[in-house]
Structure formats: structure tokens, C-alpha cells
Amino acid sequence: MTRLELFLIRHGESVTNTSKTPLADGGLTERGRGQADAMAACMAASGITRLFSSPLMRAVETAQPLARQTQLPIEVWLDAHEVWTGEGYRGPTTEKLAEMYPEVVYPEGTECDPLGWHCPGGETSETGFRRAERLLDRLRQQFTQGERVALVAHGALNRRFMLAALGLDYSSSLRPYGDNCSIWWLGLGGSRVLIRYVGPAIPGLFDYIKP
Numbered sequence: 119m120t121r122l123e124l125f126l127i128r129h130g131e132s133v134t135n136t137s138k139t140p141l142a143d144g145g146l147t148e149r150g151r152g153q154a155d156a157m158a159a160c161m162a163a164s165g166i167t168r169l170f171s172s173p174l175m176r177a178v179e180t181a182q183p184l185a186r187q188t189q190l191p192i193e194v195w196l197d198a199h200e201v202w203t204g205e206g207y208r209g210p211t212t213e214k215l216a217e218m219y220p221e222v223v224y225p226e227g228t229e230c231d232p233l234g235w236h237c238p239g240g241e242t243s244e245t246g247f248r249r250a251e252r253l254l255d256r257l258r259q260q261f262t263q264g265e266r267v268a269l270v271a272h273g274a275l276n277r278r279f280m281l282a283a284l285g286l287d288y289s290s291s292l293r294p295y296g297d298n299c300s301i302w303w304l305g306l307g308g309s310r311v312l313i314r315y316v317g318p319a320i321p322g323l324f325d326y327i328k329p
């Protein structure tokens with residue numbers, strides 16, 4: 119029996135994807151905003167009841183059309199950020215992020231630095247994988263009644279999340295990949311994992327696949 123159905127979504131094309139130099143954070147490009155709109159249209163009939171996002175602007179901005187489509191808040195998980203090997207940095211303060219994206223809320227008990235959330239940087243493939251494992255454990259513990267939730271995150275983190283869901287180690291040669299705004303649909307129930315790759319957002323998909 120599937121306890122949780124999770125839609126793992128990669129953010130739309132962002133300025134970090136198109137920049138010639140590494141950028142820790144940034145919003146979506148015009149193309150990325152179009153991808154986010156298409157993803158929201160695709161997910162409109164998916165039946166999700168909760169919407170989570172990385173704190174990075176490119177993820178929150180991707181989640182915004184879906185939040186408006188479903189009338190759900192964007193619940194920001196600070197530790198769902200991208201795997202970042204560069205130097206540490208600070209993201210927007212909670213007030214600034216909420217000003218930019220009014221749909222944003224923070225789970226009860228979230229400790230937010232008044233100077234802005236802090237990403238320590240310097241991650242390795244293993245430490246990024248361990249963080250993905252913790253996110254997966256949190257979802258499994260929090261949702262046990264067949265709910266459907268969505269998490270908007272990032273390419274490198276999502277790959278590690280998929281490995282963790284499959285019970286594989288971070289050093290596995292398997293490399294799940296998804297383009298900007300692609301969707302992985304995971305059914306998690308006990309030791310059993312069902313995976314469907316939706317791929318790039320297809321408007322009307324869930325009109326044919328009912329919740």
C-alpha cells in the first residue's frame with residue numbers, strides 16, 4: 119500500500135543555469151517562468167494537498183504558479199536547497215522572501231536567522247546525499263495516510279533524493295536526470311518504491327490519471 123505519493127519537481131530555467139560563472143541563487147529566466155506555468159497547468163488535477171520548496175529563489179518562483187493554481191501555501195524547507203560546493207552565503211531574510219513571494223510560509227519550529235538563512239557551502243556528494251536522506255525520512259514520518267505532496271527542488275539534490283528512495287548509496291553509478299521543471303512521481307510505501315517519470319510538464323496529464 120502506498121503511504122505517500124511525492125511529486126519531485128526540478129525548478130525552471132534560472133539565471134544560475136544560464137550564467138557563465140557559478141551563482142548561488144537567482145530567479146527564473148523568461149523561459150523558466152513559462153516552464154513553471156506549464157508545470158502548474160500539468161499539476162492542476164494532481165490532487166496534491168501540500169506544497170514544499172527549497173528556500174532558493176529559483177525554486178520558490180517555480181512553485182508560485184502551482185501555489186496559485188491549487189490555493190496552497192509554499193512551505194519552505196531550509197534544508198532542501200541545492201547541493202552547493204562553493205563558499206557559504208546568505209539567502210533573503212524571511213521577511214524579504216515573503217515580500218517577494220507572498221505564498222511563502224515556514225513550518226512551525228523553523229529557526230530563521232534574522233540576517234537571512236545561511237547555506238554553509240562546501241558540500242560533497244556524500245554530505246548532499248545524507249541531507250537528501252534526512253528529507254526523505256522527514257516526508258515518510260510526516261505523511262502516512264496516502265497523501266499527495268509536491269517538493270520543488272534542484273537537479274543535484276533530486277538525483278540524490280532518488281538514490282536514497284531506491285535504497286542506493288551516493289556512490290551508485292545510477293544517475294537519474296530531469297530537465298528544468300521535469301517531474302518525478304514517487305509512490306513510497308514501506309520498503310516498496312514506485313517511480314513514474316512524468317518528464318517535462320504535459321498540460322492536462324492528470325485529467326487522464328485521476329488522483
